[in-house]
Every structure is written in C-alpha cells, then in structure tokens.
Amino acid sequence: MDFSDLLDQVHVIAKDAGAAIMSIYSREFSVEEKEDKSPLTEADKAAHEVIMAGLEALPEGIPVLSEEDAEGFAGADANGRYWLVDPLDGTKEFIKRNGEFTVNIALIENGRPVLGVVVAPALEVSYLAARDVGAFKIEWGEGKANERRAIRVAGQPVEGATWRVVGSRSHPSPDLAAWLEKLGSHDMVPMGSSLKLCLVAEGAADVYPRLGPTCLWDTGAAHAVVEQAGGRVETLEAQPLDYATPSEKLNPYFIVWG
Structure with missing residues (x-):
C-alpha cells in the first residue's frame, strides 16, 4: 500500500468534511444530546456522511469505524486494518465557536495507527502523518504557503526547565x-x-x-x-x-x- 498517495487522498476527504462543517458553523445550528449526554450537531452528521462516502470510494475497501455509526462497524479486515474516524472532534468547542475542533481520520493496522489526518477547518491547518512517510503540518488559509512542513517533537526539557x-x-x-x-x-x-x-x-x-x-x-x-x-x-x-x-x-x- 502506497501510504504517500493514500495520505493525500485522505487529506482531501478530511478537508471536504471540514468544508461541510464550516458551512454549518457560519450559521445557526441545532444541538442534540446523545445517550452519554455528549452533544451532537448537524455538523457531526454532515461530516460523517462526507467521510463515509470518501473512504468507501477508495479502492482498498477497508471497513470504517466512525463515532457517528459505531454500531455499523463489523470489525477489522483480514489484514487487521480499519479506518477510525471522528467526524467532528471537539463538538463542545464547535458549539462555543472557538475554532478548536478537528476532523480526525486514522488508518489502524494490527492495533497501531499507521496513518493519520487531523484537519482544523476553522484554523485552516492540517496535520498529516503516515508510516515511512513522516509527519507534516500544512497551513492552507488565504495567503498561507499551503505546503507540507515536516514537524518534530521538541524532546524532553533539560533538567530544571519549565x-x-x-x-x-x-x-x-x-x-x-x-x-x-x-x-x-x-x-x-x-x-x-x-x-x-x-x-x-x-x-x-x-x-x-x-x-x-x-x-x-x-x-x-x-x-x-x-x-x-x-x-x-x-x-x-x-x-x-x-x-x-x-x-x-x-x-x-x-x-x-x-
């Protein structure tokens, strides 16, 4: 499996879901309450539909576990793979309109996340990563470079540092x-x-x-x-x-x- 091409494809799907979220973010929207008392909005449902259609159109045919249809997930495929999706992570932040919400799409293989895309549509930023490809940040708003920039953790602070x-x-x-x-x-x-x-x-x-x-x-x-x-x-x-x-x-x- 070519993770580099797949990463680009999943990023497009996540950004499309982000666009669906932002079309609702810009107006009044309804809020429901799920059984666990967590909030659910029109945007959660709209993003879920976009992502499901996008992932199901990919040639790999990998099953999808989405927060908004967990009951519909029949399990990983014969290779231990499945898509793990949160169509709108941070629904409380979405309701507060502070911009700190994301679209999350991961590929799991034998219990490990081997590919991940996180899109923050209100902040116009994406984080992408895949095994043997690397980790990247893209700032894609108007006037931004819209280019992958490799990212790296800072490492443990030196002794005595904050x-x-x-x-x-x-x-x-x-x-x-x-x-x-x-x-x-x-x-x-x-x-x-x-x-x-x-x-x-x-x-x-x-x-x-x-x-x-x-x-x-x-x-x-x-x-x-x-x-x-x-x-x-x-x-x-x-x-x-x-x-x-x-x-x-x-x-x-x-x-x-x-």
Whole structure:
C-alpha cells in the first residue's frame, strides 16, 4: 500500500468534511444530546456522511469505524486494518465557536495507527502523518504557503526547565493536579480536541497528560502524527496506546510525550 498517495487522498476527504462543517458553523445550528449526554450537531452528521462516502470510494475497501455509526462497524479486515474516524472532534468547542475542533481520520493496522489526518477547518491547518512517510503540518488559509512542513517533537526539557503542558479546555480532571505537582515547574496551555496531541507533535508543547475519559476515535489520527514526529503516546503503565480491540471504545488514561 502506497501510504504517500493514500495520505493525500485522505487529506482531501478530511478537508471536504471540514468544508461541510464550516458551512454549518457560519450559521445557526441545532444541538442534540446523545445517550452519554455528549452533544451532537448537524455538523457531526454532515461530516460523517462526507467521510463515509470518501473512504468507501477508495479502492482498498477497508471497513470504517466512525463515532457517528459505531454500531455499523463489523470489525477489522483480514489484514487487521480499519479506518477510525471522528467526524467532528471537539463538538463542545464547535458549539462555543472557538475554532478548536478537528476532523480526525486514522488508518489502524494490527492495533497501531499507521496513518493519520487531523484537519482544523476553522484554523485552516492540517496535520498529516503516515508510516515511512513522516509527519507534516500544512497551513492552507488565504495567503498561507499551503505546503507540507515536516514537524518534530521538541524532546524532553533539560533538567530544571519549565515544562510546556497542554491540557483539555472542556474536560478538567481532578487527577491532573497531582500529576502536575510531581512533574514540577510547568506552564499550562489549554486547548480543545485532538489539537492537544498535535501541539506536542510539532514541538509547541512538551507533554499532554490525559487523566480523563477519551474514545479511540478521539486519539487515533493525532496519535499517528505524534509517533511519526518522534513522540510517544503511552498508558500510565508506559505501554503504547492500543487500538486492537475496537469493541472497547474507551481509552485508558494516557500521556503524550514529546
């Protein structure tokens, strides 16, 4: 499988989904509540439809697990592959209209994210990564270069330096304060959606501790970006975050290290 070409194709699909989201973002929209009390908007549904049509049109025929149709997922293919999709990650940020929401599309192979695309349509920025291809950032708004720029994590700060910690804007965790106290001197940067992982991937933050609930589709795409940029996404037991059992939708707590 040519990951370079596939990465370009998936980026187009994600940007098309982002355009569908922005057409709704620019006007009044309805908000529903799902069974788990999380919000659902017209934009989530519109982006889901765009992504499903795009991925199903690809020649590989890989099954799709989307947040908006988890029940329709029959499992990975014979090669252990499936698409992992969050059509609109950061719905709360979308409702607040702060721009910090993303389209997430990941390719999972034998439990590992081997390709990931994260598009932030309101910010007009994309993060792309694939195995043996690398990790990249593209700023594609008007007047921007619209070119791939290779990204790399910053690495662990030198001893005594202040850690740049990125954290959730909408999901504060009571466990986080104790973890940060052990970390030592730090500056906290709040951010929504999978952009938190992407900030670590591009070297703009050193660590992202997530001591609260997330689902597989929240992390898969940006996890691929972090790994291809030289970082790690690990459980509290220092094991790689795993996607081999998609029937278990919730991730364990994890740390993203630059």
